Amino acid sequence: MTIAKFQGGDTVTMTSSEIAELTGKLHAHVIRDIRAMLEALKDDPVLDHVREDKDARGYTENFHLNRELTETLITGYSIPLRHKVIRRLHDLEEQAARPMTQAEITAANANHLVAVERQQREQQVALERIERRVEDLSQTVVWDHCPQNCQSLTRVKETMLKRHGLSGAVVDYVLRVWPSQPNPAGMVRNGHEEALGSQYLVWSKHHVTAAFHRFVSESTMVTATQATHPYFEGRFRLVQKAQS
Template sequence: MTIAKFQGGDAVTMCSREIADLVGSRHDKVKQSIERLAARIDNNGKQVIDLPPLGEYLDSLGRPATEYLVNKRDSFVVVAQLCPEFTAALVDRWQALEEQADRPMTQAEITAANANHLVAVERQQREQQVALERIETRVASVEQVRYLDSRPAGFESMTTIRERISLRHGMPQWVINAVMRDIPGAPLPFAMVRSKHADDGAQPYPIWPTADITRRFDRFAAECTFVTAERATHPDIQQGRFKLRERNPA
């Protein structure tokens, strides 16, 4: 159960992990279904459901992860999409949630809620400190960045990286972007290349060593776990499964 505080009053929500448990589905599949339904438009031109707010929890390995906090109406839509025969179980669960939300919290529950809040605040502070250190490192590197008039051999732009790595590993561009920019070890550009169309407002673009990028993505692919023949997961990619082509050993 999740009881979330929103402006304008208290609202009982059901987390996407609990929906997954109710219907016997994987949590990542439930999250994907929620996102698809939120992107769908009905005959009246409205979203089928609103994209729910995100909550945080620690996964089985103690790593921060996210879940959706779904309101009552939208949870019925999600369950009906996933597994209609579990609607009765959902009704029973909502009744239990609402009855529990109506009664005052016991002292033990208040203590546990305060402890959980303190842990979440401390984790958020740690994450902010790590992010700040990364930004400071990148700023220091940017201050020393070199500018070139042309791209030397053996280097490539982000556009070329996306095209080449997509062909090499079969992974989508959003994963390539994450590996290059977001996840730990994201490579800094070797240099910035001035555009030949600078007079028309074109901006310099970054380049990276081709060999280094190849090694980074080969290592990333080797760290992935295949869940189907063409779908994989990686510990640093929180969005769930993504397309990946398994490379034949050389």
């Protein structure tokens, strides 16, 4: 692991992915725990020492926590897990206290190069995905009226609010941003005179139901009505999960 230091200081940090590896927890669950901790701390100055890495799509790739925040995070973990993390913190501090050898500098530079190349690949994949999306939309069928087996964005939002308590922002994310988003079934011409011939997207009811069932099943309940999802930033309202 490369020892991360904040600019202008020499604070040793531990990443959320390494905490997950040491404790045997899913990285998504560690990120969930970190978000809950940050929310509880709110305006505490210690939050100035948090660094968040995001990938090309804007999703959290890693959190970097200093010793104080790392120890705060693992307070609720079992004694053996806390011991593993604290021992690793001691190792990192010992490494940071001595100058890096030439071999370590070379390894750190190599790791940085690999990270940059991976980020570039992710950006290229994201760009290609957008280009395919644009091409697919250009070939989308256009109807004069919405088919009975399809739903507009407005109707999907109404359905998912009633079924799962999901907000419009979450519905927009699932339909337009989520990697497993359902493809639109087609477009419908807006018949209102003031619409000036505009069109709107519609989705197959079957595909929408399947997509949201998967999204809800992948979500983790934090409270009775608040949940998190590995790909969605922050918490969101989710109810009636058992009926999904």
